[in-house]
Amino acid sequence: MSTSAIDLSLPYKKRVDDALHNKQLKVALDRATGRMAGQRVAAMGAVDAPRLRAQVRQMKEHVLRTWPELLEQLETQVTANGGHVHWAKEAADLQRIVVEIARKANVQKVVKAKSMATEEVHLNQALQRAGLKVVETDLGEYIIQLAGEPPSHIVAPVIHRRVEDIAAIFQRELDMPPTLDPQVICGVARGVLRKEFLSAEMGISGCNFAIAETGTCCIVTNEGNGRMTSTLPRVYVVVMGLEKLVPTVEDAFLQYQALCRSSTGQQCSVYLSMTSGPRKPGDVDGPEEFHLVLLDNGRLDMLAKGYGEALCCIRCGACLNVCPVYREIGGHAYGSTYSGPIGAVISPNIHMEVTDVDKLPYASSLCGACRDACPVQIDLPRMLLELRRDVVEAEGTTLFDRAAMQGFSKMMQSRSSYENAGKLGSLASNVLARLSGGNLTFLPGPLSPWTESRDLPPLARHSFREQWQQRRAARKQIV
Amino acid sequence: MSNDREEILARLRAILRRPDLPFPPAAPAPLTAAERMVVTEAAGTPYQLALRFGQELEKLYGSYEIMGSAAEVRLALLHRLDSWAAEEEAARRGPKTEMQGQERMVLGWAPDRLPVEGLAEALSDIGWQLLAPPRLTSPEALANVRWIRFGVTGVSAALAATGSMLMIAGPGQSRSASLLPFRHIALIPFSRLYPTLEAWLAERRAAGDLELLLRSRAGWNLITGPSKSADIEMNLTLGVHGPRHVHAILFDDL
Secondary structure, eight states: OOOSSSOTTSOHHHHHHHHHTOHHHHHHHHHHHHHHHHHHHHHHHTTTHHHHHHHHHHHHHHHHHTHHHHHHHHHHHHHHTTOEEEEESSHHHHHHHHHHHHHHTTOOEEEEOOOHHHHHTTHHHHHHHTTOEEEEOSHHHHHHHHHTOOOSSSSOTTTTOOHHHHHHHHHHHHOOOSOOOHHHHHHHHHHHHHHHHHHOSEEEEOOSEEETTTTEEEEEESSSHHHHHHHSSSEEEEEEETTOEESSHHHHHHHHHHHHHHHTSOSSOSEEEEEOSSOOTTOSSSOSEEEEEEEOTTHHHHHHTTOGGGGGOOOOOHHHHHOTTHHHHTTGGGOSSSOHHHHHHHTTTSSOOOTTGGGGGGSOOOOSHHHHHOTTOOOHHHHHHHHHHHHHHHHOOOHHHHHHHHHHHHHHTOHHHHHHHHHHHHHHHHHHHHHHTSSBOOOOGGGHHHHHSSOBOOOOSSOHHHHHHHHHHHSOOOO | OHHHHHHHHHHHHHHHHOTTOOSSOSSOOOOOTTTOOOSSOOOOOHHHHHHHHHHHHHHTTOEEEEESSHHHHHHHHHHHHHHHHHHHHHHOOSOGGGGTTOTTEEEESOGGGSSSTTHHHHHHHTTOEEEOOSOOOSHHHHHTTTTOOEEEEOOSEEETTTTEEEEEOBTTBOSGGGTSSSEEEEEEEGGGEESOHHHHHHHHHHHTOHHHHHHHSSEEEEEOSSOEEOTTTTOOEEOSSSOSEEEEEEEOOO
């Protein structure tokens, strides 16, 4: 069980409720998402953003259409570069493969750079069960590893914690003297983690994208932990979702720039580390063994079920930062490795255990801000609606729902019944609103779920048509 | 397992053959070189590009200076190292013994890989030692450079539009020199300075060696400014794992 403020195994409604009642979380989310969203707008506004988004989209569509060929090309090139390629259908396969690599190489300690794919398959836990020490090295990931929590944002994993919490964690776990200075806290982490980097035998990272034509795996970081992970340990393992491909070197740099601008509003991240196999003869440093593990874990199902567009995602987190729901409830309320609008689409498709996963498509107001922010123009609201349709088709509808929709359909077919229903609705809602003292805070019977999580304003006393007629009658006639 | 590989590829092909598949579109065109955009633009004379590079680096809390000749670079480097060493000395909290005699050492690329000649001698004249181990893969070799605070490298290319430096690892060109030390100095001749990332890529592609270069050199790093994080409540912290200070010395070699 997680020690997070929000327990991921609780039912969805309870998770959301806990998040909404957590005032510190609200402050932290407002600050972080607001700033990141603003930085993205500025960075994308400084370039020809529509063209950039269209080009990345075109490239990703081409990648998915030529997916098997690109995978084969990548495999051929990685192997030619002296690396090893492994294929994992499910989480358990990936865990087994990585544990086996570690055993063969006589590894005791693993340093990890931030990776959503390894979070998705709970790789850390599997390695620990196999007796290995696993150290997360991204500052945010390291903090939440010390706290025993999962990440709550694709890009900023410890977005939910204040500096006071982080200082307390460091004081408790690392004997840090009391301070609230982030630079001092960072210095402590640098010292502790440097020792780990220098003594680990294996480095594991995710993969932001891999270049098929050269067999190059690329990771984007700001701290330099990705560089350490791919440079110092003897063995370097890259875990990559099957879809994280780009055809050419130029495509890689195009996606890289779209990613940086959309994610943190940077022109370029501090580091882009590109690894083409183990170190070459004569190289001063670099790993002597290189492994690429390709992970399916439901990605092909996603394509088959019609949600392939979500496989264009480059994990920038822009949709989270603009989502009015994410900005209120944060990442943990989604109960999944992947949160926000993209998480609500990915989580029901990928093979993960998420409590109440069928509720996630409803964690959206369908306002479309995510679609507008996405650097790949992914139509998230459309997919969220389709997922809701899937849920209804799978679970069926209640007698009341069916009767209500039939009644609504009939009402909409006749002007008089529409007008009468409007009058009745106005009268009833205004009476109930008066009893509630403003907006409707409760609805009777089967309508009650509507007001469980929101108020309903009463209908206008007069319809638009009535108001329009009154205005026209009052207007002076000009002869 | 190879079985998994075959199953994944066969299933993928079967799914993509389905005529009713809503996504991806039937035949999306690949992005061609002619249509691919330059994301961040820059143009100008070599000096203007050097200035733009420096300004971009400064925005990211790096620093720069532009020199007229290689001789001036030597002096600038020595001056920078001495002033940084004084800063380090003033800020030192622990005893000097912890540095294991590495306080006046510089971890660098091999002298013949640096773009200015005679640097090792110039450094040694004023009590600095340029260290460029041929191998940094064993715990012992790493322990020998563990406390070095300064790194000196050249660049494979520098990109003015974004203030980025491309470092391609190879014999004599360690990945560690620009990564492990707390302070990093990059020496950038104008001949390695390009307006944009895309301009450098286009030149290499036209020369026909881009693919080979990437495949024959296992470690590429594009570096843009000092190591940083905003993980703690969105506060900027510098020098998380990589260098806290990045200084570029650009110079005219044309």
